[in-house]
Amino acid sequence: MPYFKKYWQRLFWGILALLTVDLLQLYIPRVIKQAVDALQLGQATSASLLGQGGLILSFAIGIAFFRFTWRYLVLGFSRLLERDLRNLLLSRLVRMDRPFFNRRPAGEIMALSGNDLTNVQMACGIGIVSFIDAFMMTAAAVVFMAYIHPGLTFLALAPMPVLAISTGLLSAMLHKRYKLVQEQFSDLTEFARSTLMAIRLIKAYTQEQRQTEHFDRLGKDFVRNNIRLAMVQGILTPFSTLIASTSLLLVLYFGGRLTIAGTISIGDFVAFMTYLGLLTWPMMAMGWVANLFQRGVTSLYRISKVMEEEPLLREPQNPLPLPVVTSLSVRNLSFQYSGRKAMALNDLSLDISPGLLGIVGRTGSGKSTLCQLLARLYPVPDDRLFMAGIDYNQLPLAELREKIAYVPQETILFSDTIRTNIAFGRPDASDAEIAQAARAAGIHEEIAAFKDGYQSLVGEKGLLLSGGQRQRIALARALLLDRPVVIIDDGLSAVDTDTEHQIIKNFDSWLPGRICILVSHRVAPLLAAERIIVMEKGSIAAQGSHLQLLETSPFYRTIYQHQTTAGEAKV
Numbered sequence: 343m344p345y346f347k348k349y350w351q352r353l354f355w356g357i358l359a360l361l362t363v364d365l366l367q368l369y370i371p372r373v374i375k376q377a378v379d380a381l382q383l384g385q386a387t388s389a390s391l392l393g394q395g396g397l398i399l400s401f402a403i404g405i406a407f408f409r410f411t412w413r414y415l416v417l418g419f420s421r422l423l424e425r426d427l428r429n430l431l432l433s434r435l436v437r438m439d440r441p442f443f444n445r446r447p448a449g450e451i452m453a454l455s456g457n458d459l460t461n462v463q464m465a466c467g468i469g470i471v472s473f474i475d476a477f478m479m480t481a482a483a484v485v486f487m488a489y490i491h492p493g494l495t496f497l498a499l500a501p502m503p504v505l506a507i508s509t510g511l512l513s514a515m516l517h518k519r520y521k522l523v524q525e526q527f528s529d530l531t532e533f534a535r536s537t538l539m540a541i542r543l544i545k546a547y548t549q550e551q552r553q554t555e556h557f558d559r560l561g562k563d564f565v566r567n568n569i570r571l572a573m574v575q576g577i578l579t580p581f582s583t584l585i586a587s588t589s590l591l592l593v594l595y596f597g598g599r600l601t602i603a604g605t606i607s608i609g610d611f612v613a614f615m616t617y618l619g620l621l622t623w624p625m626m627a628m629g630w631v632a633n634l635f636q637r638g639v640t641s642l643y644r645i646s647k648v649m650e651e652e653p654l655l656r657e658p659q660n661p662l663p664l665p666v667v668t669s670l671s672v673r674n675l676s677f678q679y680s681g682r683k684a685m686a687l688n689d690l691s692l693d694i695s696p697g698l699l700g701i702v703g704r705t706g707s708g709k710s711t712l713c714q715l716l717a718r719l720y721p722v723p724d725d726r727l728f729m730a731g732i733d734y735n736q737l738p739l740a741e742l743r744e745k746i747a748y749v750p751q752e753t754i755l756f757s758d759t760i761r762t763n764i765a766f767g768r769p770d771a772s773d774a775e776i777a778q779a780a781r782a783a784g785i786h787e788e789i790a791a792f793k794d795g796y797q798s799l800v801g802e803k804g805l806l807l808s809g810g811q812r813q814r815i816a817l818a819r820a821l822l823l824d825r826p827v828v829i830i831d832d833g834l835s836a837v838d839t840d841t842e843h844q845i846i847k848n849f850d851s852w853l854p855g856r857i858c859i860l861v862s863h864r865v866a867p868l869l870a871a872e873r874i875i876v877m878e879k880g881s882i883a884a885q886g887s888h889l890q891l892l893e894t895s896p897f898y899r900t901i902y903q904h905q906t907t908a909g910e911a912k913v
């Protein structure tokens with residue numbers, strides 16, 4: 343509705359042009375009637391015939407002009423509406439939180455902004471136009487026909503209710519089948535997307551065949567359901583034509599007899615037939631328009647379902663001013679992902695003060711979960727997380743996040759220049775600042791050695807970077823933000839030991855006064871940490887300095903021994 347209001351002028355003139363077309367079309371049979379009647383009475387002359395032909399031609403020119411106008415205005419409206427809706431959808435989506443994106447795969451969202459938006463656009467553009475057109479044509483043609491002979495009109499229209507009822511029934515079936523097809527399309531899109539994302543893995547594991555076969559199965563299902571859909575659609579149109587032919591039969595027979603009896607003139611009879619011809623399209627259009635509306639409504643429903651979702655992570659009612667970050671605290675924090683039985687974090691408590699905090703632990707022990715909760719990516723209950731003693735839930739979302747530089751476990755780079763990637767959080771940073779961040783992350787020299795330096799493109803169309811290079815660019819991005827809290831979730835795992843050592847040393851000058859949380863698979867970078875926690879099954883199994891943990895944590899001792907012997911073996 344808001345968009346109909348916004349563009350009402352465009353719609354108003356468009357529909358006016360449409361009605362003008364209808365009027366002109368409806369007037370043509372009147373001219374034909376005059377010509378035929380004049381012919382029958384022997385009053386027609388070359389001049390009068392030429393005049394009537396010329397009139398029809400000028401109507402045709404008028405029709406062409408106004409048809410262009412309404413298409414331009416109304417179909418243009420539907421495109422504007424589509425754009426506005428797409429913008430709204432994106433602006434909603436970027437507001438959503440992690441739980442939302444865990445629930446809704448990217449493929450499903452892509453289908454919304456593709457197929458579904460197109461359906462809404464079709465329904466609001468050509469759908470509405472056809473509906474108004476069909477309705478007006480029917481109404482006007484019926485009036486003109488009734489003017490010629492009411493009884494004959496009644497006969498000609500008698501088969502219409504059958505059409506209306508069958509269209510209604512078929513539409514309901516259409517709706518159901520169409521929904522299924524839409525859902526399958528989003529599954530298909532999601533599968534294709536994840537296949538392309540994992541293409542290297544698929545090749546390395548030689549799973550091409552299996553992926554292809556699975557895709558083929560999805561495709562077959564999709565085709566089968568599309569055919570089931572097409573069968574319903576296929577019945578609609580021929581059925582309308584059948585009804586139209588029945589009307590024609592009735593008019594030919596009864597109208598012919600009326601003409602023979604002289605009740606109506608031959609001209610009237612011809613005009614009547616022409617009106618009936620004009621009615622054929624609206625009759626068929628009804629089936630098609632019902633179809634368009636069904637699709638549009640189904641799709642709009644799917645879109646609005648997503649748009650109505652509110653992020654679980656909300657702004658506090660009365661936000662407190664942000665404190666100077668002197669500490670982060672975790673109090674009896676438990677966390678469970680929706681749809682999971684096991685707890686990802688289990689009654690975890692921890693006080694974090696400025697300095698380096700190391701986190702080690704087996705995969706799945708909850709390290710990333712803890713990092714993401716601290717980075718304020720998931721909602722938590724009250725009194726669980728604190729920044730300088732103030733509950734996370736009482737602090738404004740964006741400002742709290744702006745205190746934290748978070749490097750997620752999976753490195754995310756944009757298909758853009760290295761500079762843009764590093765400056766992502768501070769697009770206005772100077773070259774010197776960017777180089778400084780890159781130096782701290784131990785990547786400056788390598789970037790400078792590229793042909794295009796910081797302007798080198800990465801990603802699909804650019805350089806292929808090693809995992810370690812990608813990680814260090816992501817680290818530089820976080821360091822550039824110059825924030826009091828830095829959380830690095832396994833962000834050095836692909837960096838070689840020497841470089842890693844160098845990066846940790848770089849931290850020395852930069853660390854004082856800041857909180858740095860470093861999740862690591864390797865023990866080496868944590869040797870300098872004030873404190874290391876060992877996580878196990880969502881809880882802290884042990885904590886202390888490197889030397890203390892060697893005494894108290896068997897897990898820590900084991901990985902340390904493994905890594906040092908492995909290291910020695912390599913040397």
Ligand SMILES: Nc1ncnc2c1ncn2[C@@H]1O[C@H](COP(=O)(O)OP(=O)(O)O)[C@@H](O)[C@H]1O
Pocket residue numbers: 444679680682684685686703704705706707708709710711712
């Ligand atoms: N997005 C998610 N949805 C559901 N379960 C998850 C999600 N992320 C992690 N988990 C589960 O939570 C537990 C802790 O995972 P995580 O914090 O990633 O561990 P770690 O980083 O230590 O490997 C694991 O059992 C994991 O399977």
Ligand SMILES: [Mg+2]
Pocket residue numbers: 706709710711751832
């Ligand atoms: Mg992890």
